[in-house]
Amino acid sequence: MTVDRILPTEEAYDLLDLTRELADRELAAKADDHERHGVFPRETIRTLGLSGLLGLPYPEADGGAGQPYEVYLQVLEILAGRWLAIAEAVSVHTLSCYPVYAHGTERQRKLLPDMLGGDLLGAYALSEPQGGSDAAALQTRATHDGAGWVVNGTKAWITHAGHADFYNIFCRTGGPGASGISCLLADAGTPGLLPQKPERTMGLRSSAPAQIVFDDLHLDADRLVGAEGGGFRIAMEALDAGRLGIAACAVGLGQAAVDYAAAYAREREQFGKPIGDFQGVGFMLADMATQVSAARALVLAAARLKDAGRPFSIEAAKAKLFATDAAMRVTTDAVQVLGGYGYVSDHPVERWFREAKVLQIVEGTNQIQRLVISRSLVR
Template identity: 80%
Template structure:
């Protein structure tokens, strides 16, 4: 990955050291394990904990809360490196970072005391927004929380929850009031709370080492002091978190596409047909050139949105553009990488078939790309 921080970037030396550390960890801890864990469908909790202890799970949060105080522009480049070695791990970092946002941005003093363990990776988070009948239409969620004395009693079902059954804490977006966004609140729950029941893991096309499942809330009692923000602020919290999460997914898409391109170029350089390397054939060279151009464009769009976020300027629409463009690009590039390898691209001996399967989900998570188009068009 090219170095994209300007020479006058504040803390540039520290940022470059961080990116070098990330590459070292990714090459040592991620790359040798990914094929085995993906084949077995096993979540690499120990690897995530190692990244946390290296400081990679709290990068964009302030140091006084246990984070690293890094700009989003740097954090996203870390995600890209991780995704280029193991997408499920990069997605886990992105989801965990997203899961820490409600407590950091809206939690009171008592809840913020949890941040050091959350940001240090000792506590893994999950984000419970989607439901079986309402993925894109989050404002119509039906999971209900009834305020009874010093507790909220939560009943309902969440769907497509990354880290279900593995997380230590859940952000639960639930209905405490009437219909629509104004009736939604956010609760922070310990995973061990009685009545929180993760269901069997979904059998997914890709990201098989990342557990995704429904979670049933069967009268789970959450202490009232675990309300994040005020009642009725849940939808606002969810949407703000998703703006940042979409940038994380965009960075993951760039890293995955870069891995696919690098592998395809290496294969094409070595593979010979009709007496010469297939990399010499114009049809294939142009395919790879288009892939390289798309990756650079997606990276630039993603980091430009990150710079807006770092500057405290509105970035929601730019985040939607980045997520839309980068994930559509990753789907094209990984598909073309399979094509470059021909029949070998279709077998598990080479990782490009996995890259292609993994790219698909990036067009769906954190808001489908159709939702991103809706967000962008409304902003026009």
């Protein structure tokens, strides 16, 4: 289903048409096989980079496409409707480029054309085995050794671990709390940077996260991104935008589930007529479609605030909360519409149901989003 939206330029319409064509040609046919065998789609991601889809919200002068966030998020929605792992990869990579773009030195920013063009794939190493939601309590530590930094510790749930070309490492360079955290930039293959075996996940098996162990990882002094002690602020700035990316992925997944369930309900007959003619099914489809539309409206409203340079973090939290909860409900109902057929892997709703769950967890659990929103109301 194509949903009409008001876009800033004709170029944006052309971009979305290109994305649909590319997604249908390059993604839809590959998703099931890659997910079944857990094969990371690096070449597919590189193709997206060559098509200009990995640097959409960044300025053209830095190698990006100079598109508003409102347009970028609609691209993510299209990609997620064909293959969620790809859309999540684009979202995480876009997030991973932010520290260097916003806080990098002149020398670090020379990497941006390769980052935004997809030659270099990024990873964002913030979470740890004992600290996910409480990011300010992270324990990975970097100490001065005279020439630079020595990093020791473990990160967890890192998307692109073992596949990324560069890693943003958030680590403790000072005392306890947020003010003691800094951001370091590390290249893949640097001795002491040790990606572990991928996790065995419920969904997104083609892009399963993994732990990364830092064992006396030596980095030059010029690998510090931003000011020493400024890493937590960098991390939170990036996550505000990253939450919108995950919310857009949820909208795309939900829309795919609505479309598939509605098509099935038109064709599947019971008691002499299509099951969609029964109110029990028809009303379920109506609720599914309404939830996806409402989620999309929240996502794009927050994106317009960001594009206008206005505060958007609370609206991003609302969008992430509502859209990912909606995706979970909608994919659950899509399985129900298909009945027994929804429970087998012959139909994609089974995979979408499993994939929707992770969207309620990544980029800040939905419990954390509720905490952020509630605090803003009573502050």
